[in-house]
Amino acid sequence: MNRSLLWFRHDLRLEDHPALQAALAAGGEVLPVYIIDPQQGAAGSYGIPRMGPFRAQFMRQCITLLDQQLRAIGSGLQVHEGRPAEVLTALSVEHQATAVFAQAHLAWEEQQQEQAVSAVLPLHLGAPGTLLHPVDLPFELERLPRVFTAFRHKVEAHWAVRPTLPAPTELHTPIAWTSRPLPPLFADHAAPQKDAREVMPMNGGADAAMERLTHFTGASRALGHYKETRNGMLTADESSKLSPWLAAGALSPRTVYEAVRSYEAQHGANESTYWLIFELLWRDFFHFTAARYSADLFKRGGIARATPRGVYDQRRFEAWCEGRTGQSFIDANMRELSATGWMSNRGRQNVASYLVHDLGLDWRLGAAWFEHLLVDYDPCSNWGNWQYLAGVGNDPREGRRFNPDLQAERYDPQGSYVDRWKR
Ligand SMILES: Cc1cc2nc3c(=O)[nH]c(=O)nc-3n(C[C@H](O)[C@H](O)[C@H](O)COP(=O)(O)OP(=O)(O)OC[C@H]3O[C@@H](n4cnc5c(N)ncnc54)[C@H](O)[C@@H]3O)c2cc1C
Incomplete structure (x- = not known):
């Protein structure tokens, strides 16, 4: 019987999963596997461990739920630790699997993994986790506009979002494919302490995702005024938190x-409903930028190949990380990040600008700290946004400098946010 490995990556769900559907269409038995690459846990730039406690916990929850969902349809997830090419080769030999199916990913490290796997096994890559399929873009990736507005105008003129795919109701997997204990990176991470001030509990897994989506775009009607509230920093429904x-x-x-x-069909379209899709286009833009510029996304000079002035200064960097700069708006945001793994978009823009333009530090320090702590860390969005703020990325201007006093006056006029995170 024909057997394929289904390699889960940044796609921990059964719904709308093109690679899973392709594995099913190939017929035969499907062996789902998730691989923790030791690089994910290793210390990255400046000795900062790449995956911190918030993301480790969230990922553990996602993986556990995915295993349960797979079991419910007659399958199950095996979790292994190692370099993907090596693990997949060993599994293909042990279980006589002849091919690997996986979702493509557009960031450099993930593309390196894909190259290593395809050198040893037939690898079938499904569409990446973007809103727009890269082949539906009205231009070749090499001709991706450098500026977001140009990108948006082009894609909006040729709007093409493919419909979602249903989750499978059964998956044939050999009986010998049993679950295994989670490897240390996820199993050993002490669960982070809950902080009662967190903006919203964020639990991993597709069920919690659907619950949040249904709440935000459903009964709460929060989507209907998203454009006016999205810069808020205090409550769950100010932005989607997806x-x-x-x-x-x-x-x-x-x-x-x-x-x-579907919200628009029921309640009518408005600027807010458009704006959520607009933000998803930003996400796509950073993903396509990552694919277009590969390793340059992580380099000091960025995709602009510029010569930034920032330096490495341990003392200033630690003050920033620990929320001890003396600038109360910046410090409050940094304390929220350390205590919860979350920070609003408004906060992220301000603390990034402060690190680069006020503290004069190398932007990559900030990006590495975000990678460590953010529960929603995504390589393309994180490093892309940092480059943008630092003036070495897609921004047509030379970086964005925010005045934190004015920002606090505008976005935290009563000082409630700073008060919440004053220690
Ligand atoms: C320095 C910096 C680092 C960032 N790092 C990350 C990161 O690692 N992971 C991440 O998902 N986002 C990152 N962002 C983008 C943005 O801050 C978050 O996506 C957003 O705050 C998440 O909150 P939300 O889901 O409520 O967003 P909403 O305002 O509800 O937006 C909906 C969705 O659109 C996408 N989105 C919104 N804004 C952006 C943006 N500027 N860039 C890319 N996608 C966007 C996100 O997927 C988001 O969930 C970063 C922004 C900055 C300035």
Whole structure:
């Protein structure tokens, strides 16, 4: 009997999963596997461990739920630790699997993994986790506009979002394919302490993702005034808070798109409904930028190949990380990040600008700290946004400098946010 390995990556769901559907269409038995590459846990730039406690916990929850969902349809997830090419080769020999199916990913490290796997096994890559399929873009990836507005105008003129795919109701997997204990990176991470001030509990897994999406685009009607509230920093419904699930792939952006269209059909379209899709296009833009510029996304000079001035200064960097710069708006945001793994988009823009333009530090320090702590860390969005703020990325201007006093006056006029995170 024909057997294929289904390699889960940043796509921890069964719904709207093109690679899973392709594995099913190939016929035979399917062996689902998730591989933790030791590089994910290793210390990255400047000795900062890449995966911190918030993301480790969220990923553990996503993986556990995915295993349960697979078991419910007659299958199950095996979790292994190692380099994907080596693990997949060993599994293909042990279980006589002849091919690997996986979702493509557009970031450099993930593309390196794909190259290594395809050198040793037939690898069938499904569409990446973007709203728009790269082949539906009205231009070749090499001709991706450098500026977001140009990108948006082009794709909006040729709007093509493919419909979502249903989750399978059964999957044939050999009986010998049994679950295994989680490898240390996820199993050993002490669960982070809960902080009662967190903006919203964020639990991993596709069920929690759908619950959040249904709440935001359903009964709460929060979507209807998203454009006016999205810069808020205090409450759950000010913005969608879907990013952790989108980053882990527990939720597909096309599912979000369909939920927005369905809201519009029921309650009418407005600027807010458009704006959520607009933000998903930003996400796509950073993903396509990552594919277009590969390793340059992580380099000091960025995709612009510029010569930034930032330096490495341990003392200033630690003050920033620990929320001890003396600038109360910046410090409050950094404390929220350390205590919960979350920070609003408004906060992220401000603390990034502060690190680069006020503290004069190398932007990659900030990006590495975000990678460590953010529960929604996504390589393309994180490093792309940092480059943008630092003036070495897609921004047509030379970086964005925010005045934190003015920002606090505008976005935290009563000082409630700073007060919440004053220690
Ligand atoms: C320095 C910096 C680092 C960032 N790092 C990350 C990261 O690692 N992971 C991540 O998902 N987002 C990152 N962002 C983008 C943005 O801050 C978050 O996506 C957003 O705050 C998540 O909150 P939300 O889900 O409520 O967003 P909403 O406002 O509800 O937006 C809906 C969705 O659109 C996408 N989105 C919104 N804004 C952006 C943006 N600027 N860039 C890319 N996608 C966007 C997200 O997937 C988000 O969930 C970063 C922004 C900055 C300035």
